[in-house]
Amino acid sequence: MRLFSKTYVIMSDLRVQKREAIFSLLKGMVLLVLFSSLTIDANAQCKRYTKKYCLPALTPYMHNGQLTSAVLNPGDSADIEMTFNAGKEYRLLVCNQEQIGNVQFKVLDKSRKVLYKSNPKDANPSWDFKVDNTQQFIVQLVVPAMKKDNQKTNLVPNGCVALLVGFKE
Numbered sequence: 001m002r003l004f005s006k007t008y009v010i011m012s013d014l015r016v017q018k019r020e021a022i023f024s025l026l027k028g029m030v031l032l033v034l035f036s037s038l039t040i041d042a043n044a045q046c047k048r049y050t051k052k053y054c055l056p057a058l059t060p061y062m063h064n065g066q067l068t069s070a071v072l073n074p075g076d077s078a079d080i081e082m083t084f085n086a087g088k089e090y091r092l093l094v095c096n097q098e099q100i101g102n103v104q105f106k107v108l109d110k111s112r113k114v115l116y117k118s119n120p121k122d123a124n125p126s127w128d129f130k131v132d133n134t135q136q137f138i139v140q141l142v143v144p145a146m147k148k149d150n151q152k153t154n155l156v157p158n159g160c161v162a163l164l165v166g167f168k169e
Contacts, residue, residue, distance in 0.1 A: 046160035054095035054162045061091040061166025069162035074146035086134045089168040093126040097159030101144040108138040
C-alpha cells in the first residue's frame with residue numbers, strides 16, 4: 001500500500017508541474033499578443049499623426065507616397081537610406097510630436113560625408129535641394145536625450161517621428 005501511495009504522490013506532483021508549465025506558457029503568449037497589439041496601435045496612431053499634421057508642411061512639393069514613420073524614445077536614432085533621382089527638386093521634412101523634443105537630422109552621402117545638418121533649435125526642420133545625378137543618401141534622425149531635471153516622472157515619453165519626402169519635377 002505504501003508503494004502505491006508514493007507513486008500516486010509522484011504522479012500528482014507531475015500533473016501539478018505540467019499544469020504550471022502550461023499556465024506559464026499561456027501567460028507568456030497572452031503577454032506577447034498584448035505587446036504586439038500595443039505596438040501595432042502605436043504605429044497606426046503615428047501614421048494618423050503624420051497624415052494629419054506633417055503632410056501639409058510639404059506644400060508646394062508633392063509627397064512621394066511613402067510614409068516613413070516610427071514611434072521613438074529620447075536618445076534614439078535611425079539611419080534611413082533613400083534614393084533621389086536626377087533633375088528633381090526635393091524637400092526632406094522631419095516632423096515629430098512635441099513631447100520628445102526637436103528631432104534633428106543629417107543628410108550624408110554614401111561615404112558618410114555630411115551634406116546637410118538641421119538646426120537643433122528648429123521644430124520640424126526641412127531641407128530643400130536639387131540633385132543633378134541620381135544618388136543614394138543616408139538620412140540620420142536623432143531624438144535628443146531627455147535631461148533628468150526635465151523629467152517629472154520615471155516614465156520616458158515616446159513620440160511619433162516622420163521623415164517625409166516631397167518633390168517637384
